[in-house]
Amino acid sequence: MTALSPDTDPRISEEQEHLDRVYGRLDRMRRTTQRRLSSTLSERGETPQALSERESYERMYNEDLAKFDAAEHNLYFGRLDLDDGEIRRIGRIGVLDDGLGDDGTHDHTATDATLLLDWRAPLARPFYLATPAAPEDVARRRHIRTRSRKVRGVSDESLTAGDALLDDFGHGDVVNESALVAALNAARTGEMTDIVETIQREQDLIIRSTHRGVTVIQGGPGTGKTAVALHRAAYLLYTHREILSRSGILIIGPNDDFLSYIGQVLPSLGESGVLLSTIGDLFPGVRARSEDARVTTGVKGGLRMVDVLKRAVRAKQSLPSRPEPVDFDSYRVEIDSELVKAARAKARSTRRAHNQSQNAFLKAGLAELARRHASTIGSSLLDGSQLLSPADIADIRDEMSHDPDIRAALLKFWPTLTPQDMLRELLTDERAIRKTTPGWSDADRAALLREPRTYSTTGDDFSPADVPLLDELAELIGYGTDDAERAERARWRRQLAEAQDALDILTGSAPQDLEDELDPEILMAYDLIDAEQLASRQTETRRATTAERAYGDRTWTFGHVIVDEAQELSPMAWRMVMRRIPNRWMTIIGDTAQTSDEAGTRSWGEVLETYVAKRWQFKELSVNYRTPSEIMTYAARVLDEIGNGETAPTSLRSNGIEPVAIAVGDTGDAEGISAGVLRAVDLAEPQGLTAVVVPDTLVDAVNAALDPDAFDAKGVDAPKVYTVRTCKGLEFDTTIVVEPAAIIAQSPRGLSDLYVALTRATQRLVIVHDEALPAVLADLPAVTDAATPSR
Numbered sequence: 001m002t003a004l005s006p007d008t009d010p011r012i013s014e015e016q017e018h019l020d021r022v023y024g025r026l027d028r029m030r031r032t033t034q035r036r037l038s039s040t041l042s043e044r045g046e047t048p049q050a051l052s053e054r055e056s057y058e059r060m061y062n063e064d065l066a067k068f069d070a071a072e073h074n075l076y077f078g079r080l081d082l083d084d085g086e087i088r089r090i091g092r093i094g095v096l097d098d099g100l101g102d103d104g105t106h107d108h109t110a111t112d113a114t115l116l117l118d119w120r121a122p123l124a125r126p127f128y129l130a131t132p133a134a135p136e137d138v139a140r141r142r143h144i145r146t147r148s149r150k151v152r153g154v155s156d157e158s159l160t161a162g163d164a165l166l167d168d169f170g171h172g173d174v175v176n177e178s179a180l181v182a183a184l185n186a187a188r189t190g191e192m193t194d195i196v197e198t199i200q201r202e203q204d205l206i207i208r209s210t211h212r213g214v215t216v217i218q219g220g221p222g223t224g225k226t227a228v229a230l231h232r233a234a235y236l237l238y239t240h241r242e243i244l245s246r247s248g249i250l251i252i253g254p255n256d257d258f259l260s261y262i263g264q265v266l267p268s269l270g271e272s273g274v275l276l277s278t279i280g281d282l283f284p285g286v287r288a289r290s291e292d293a294r295v296t297t298g299v300k301g302g303l304r305m306v307d308v309l310k311r312a313v314r315a316k317q318s319l320p321s322r323p324e325p326v327d328f329d330s331y332r333v334e335i336d337s338e339l340v341k342a343a344r345a346k347a348r349s350t351r352r353a354h355n356q357s358q359n360a361f362l363k364a365g366l367a368e369l370a371r372r373h374a375s376t377i378g379s380s381l382l383d384g385s386q387l388l389s390p391a392d393i394a395d396i397r398d399e400m401s402h403d404p405d406i407r408a409a410l411l412k413f414w415p416t417l418t419p420q421d422m423l424r425e426l427l428t429d430e431r432a433i434r435k436t437t438p439g440w441s442d443a444d445r446a447a448l449l450r451e452p453r454t455y456s457t458t459g460d461d462f463s464p465a466d467v468p469l470l471d472e473l474a475e476l477i478g479y480g481t482d483d484a485e486r487a488e489r490a491r492w493r494r495q496l497a498e499a500q501d502a503l504d505i506l507t508g509s510a511p512q513d514l515e516d517e518l519d520p521e522i523l524m525a526y527d528l529i530d531a532e533q534l535a536s537r538q539t540e541t542r543r544a545t546t547a548e549r550a551y552g553d554r555t556w557t558f559g560h561v562i563v564d565e566a567q568e569l570s571p572m573a574w575r576m577v578m579r580r581i582p583n584r585w586m587t588i589i590g591d592t593a594q595t596s597d598e599a600g601t602r603s604w605g606e607v608l609e610t611y612v613a614k615r616w617q618f619k620e621l622s623v624n625y626r627t628p629s630e631i632m633t634y635a636a637r638v639l640d641e642i643g644n645g646e647t648a649p650t651s652l653r654s655n656g657i658e659p660v661a662i663a664v665g666d667t668g669d670a671e672g673i674s675a676g677v678l679r680a681v682d683l684a685e686p687q688g689l690t691a692v693v694v695p696d697t698l699v700d701a702v703n704a705a706l707d708p709d710a711f712d713a714k715g716v717d718a719p720k721v722y723t724v725r726t727c728k729g730l731e732f733d734t735t736i737v738v739e740p741a742a743i744i745a746q747s748p749r750g751l752s753d754l755y756v757a758l759t760r761a762t763q764r765l766v767i768v769h770d771e772a773l774p775a776v777l778a779d780l781p782a783v784t785d786a787a788t789p790s791r
């Protein structure tokens with residue numbers, strides 16, 4: 001690897017020349033697109049077709065402009081010189097040469113058709129894969145650092161030296177090493193950045209996997225799972241643009257902080273057609289913000305809830321305890337149990353969802369009511385025979401069907417339901433809970449019961465664990481879009497399910513680690529469930545983007561779904577997610593050693609077998625890019641205690657900063673802890689982005705006791721306080737973990753919680769404690785008042 005100063009390095013001027021040409025072309029593309037957009041906006045045609053064409057052009061031009069803007073920084077970052085002399089230049093987007101000079105005249109020296117290869121193009125791949133041991137015909141890889149359209153540095157790796165050449169890490173398979181080191185050591189800003197310049201081999205293999213079923217990516221903390229998932233989304237959008245721009249990609253993350261942390265990565269890669277959501281936001285019209293006790297989350301997440309909700313819906317299909325009189329046409333008719341029972345049987349036999357079978361119920365009820373009424377008013381006094389014709393009886397039925405009192409009286413026994421009202425009613429009614437939970441323990445029932453809460457139209461009285469229940473109810477009730485569209489979707493889902501079955505049979509005996517090279521029969525079945533067909537059924541009726549339309553439609557089915565921190569999903573949440581992705585083309589990312597949720601998973605097989613049998617592949621990431629080895633040593637001990645057989649990922653770096661512990665003495669209160677946190681902050685220099693991770697019970701107290709003025713006086717931002725739940729997936733320069741013993745004690749999955757908390761730091765870890773340290777951390781160097789941290 002070589003690097004000269006910018007002034008003396010002739011490679012810089014060579015690359016600058018190329019960079020100028022690429023930016024020249026980018027500017028021309030931008031201007032052309034802007035011109036086209038302006039002329040589209042000024043067009044007059046008002047026919048529906050003209051409007052819709054205009055809207056789609058407008059959207060396309062706007063997307064292109066956003067892409068050009070996103071590519072502006074670090075547009076060109078890599079170059080490959082192949083053994084045969086071919087040169088490939090790699091950047092954030094592909095740029096073709098138009099043969100024009102800056103002044104718009106033809107530049108005849110422009111000979112290359114491709115100025116820049118998109119990093120996702122197959123020809124760019126050796127940039128990420130080539131190593132001295134497996135050079136892939138690459139003689140030299142060049143990394144180009146740019147800022148504000150200027151080349152600031154160039155570094156080369158020769159790949160011709162064979163196995164003997166090891167990188168500084170001694171791994172031999174680290175690619176783009178200098179850029180990687182810079183990225184890993186950079187101070188964190190609170191927003192994740194893309195890694196296109198430094199994607200590593202094991203990551204690239206996952207990002208570009210051609211597998212069309214479920215891919216599970218398991219890896220310890222900091223192994224780049226989230227980064228890989230986001231770059232996979234960008235790769236899939238590039239490779240399957242046609243399909244996925246219409247059906248969209250859904251990315252599910254654990255909480256809002258996490259989603260805003262990762263929110264800029266895809267836009268910075270020029271991709272906008274992705275919906276980011278938490279489980280709590282996945283039901284249109286509901287923003288679940290209430291918090292459940294852990295035990296409640298566990299109970300609500302269990303599959304037993306499916307039957308509870310079925311029973312709750314059936315309980316709404318009730319029978320009158322005594323005949324209900326209704327006035328009709330100056331007569332009195334009666335709705336009795338027998339009549340309702342028969343109508344109910346008819347409605348249930350349709351096997352449709354509750355609201356959809358209401359018509360069948362009404363029709364059967366009215367027919368019987370009309371028949372009975374006819375026999376009262378139309379019976380011969382002589383022999384009791386019916387004097388009214390069938391047409392007369394049909395008229396009575398018709399009249400009854402328009403009578404609001406009769407309709408209301410019948411519909412009391414088959415009311416129109418909404419998931420929100422039903423769930424609120426159920427969870428606040430002790431009797432209803434008891435009736436729908438036969439065989440349950442009193443403790444589990446008590447966990448379901450909640451106090452009536454004031455609720456708003458945004459549904460923020462619901463908790464994230466309620467959302468899969470709402471979704472389940474919506475299925476049972478038949479709630480979401482209009483009938484015709486629903487019928488079409490249901491038909492399509494059935495077809496997909498059949499294709500799925502066929503696949504399961506075909507691949508039933510295949511090993512779990514299914515290879516991408518599937519046999520032709522299986523590929524045919526894949527064709528059948530191709531997302532393109534699915535997407536074509538999702539009509540574009542409105543101007544909104546795919547992500548916006550998908551967000552507002554509960555029955556939207558995506559082309560690809562990515563679930564991050566997937567170990568946290570409960571079985572009920574998986575049912576909801578699977579409804580959004582009938583083609584089962586998914587990327588599932590997680591670490592079962594980091595599971596905190598009571599209903600979360602410890603085994604991917606258990607979760608997936610129900611939905612895809614053995615048709616899923618498992619990939620592992622093994623290198624920790626975040627946590628230095630000094631911290632990982634302690635985290636690995638916690639992992640051993642968890643004892644799930646996982647081995648800790650290998651830290652790529654060590655930084656010489658040992659984790660330390662601050663005992664706050666026996667003050668025993670939150671203020672003592674806060675004083676300890678202040679001292680911990682003092683230790684960190686430079687402080688950088690700092691987080692304080694506390695047990696759930698200490699959040700308010702530590703928040704209240706952290707005096708912003710005290711930090712102001714030190715000229716640093718007050719650190720943000722997190723629980724384990726809210727710091728999931730995030731990272732900080734410094735992490736201060738408070739009361740590890742209490743974190744372990746607060747949940748049956750407390751050790752996993754501690755593992756998560758310890759592995760958030762990129763530089764420094766400080767433990768603040770009043771209680772005794774858990775055995776695995778007992779030998780942490782203690783900081784006394786006078787001591788400074790070892791560096």
Ligand SMILES: Nc1ncnc2c1ncn2[C@@H]1O[C@H](COP(=O)(O)OP(=O)(O)OP(=O)(O)O)[C@@H](O)[C@H]1O
Nearest residue numbers: 183195198199200221222223224225226227625729
């Ligand atoms: N190839 C890479 N080049 C540069 N940075 C990388 C690379 N891979 C991962 N990183 C960085 O390492 C850090 C950890 O990555 P990420 O958050 O994706 O890990 P994770 O496996 O999802 O962790 P966790 O399970 O703890 O949430 C991030 O800052 C990410 O940008």
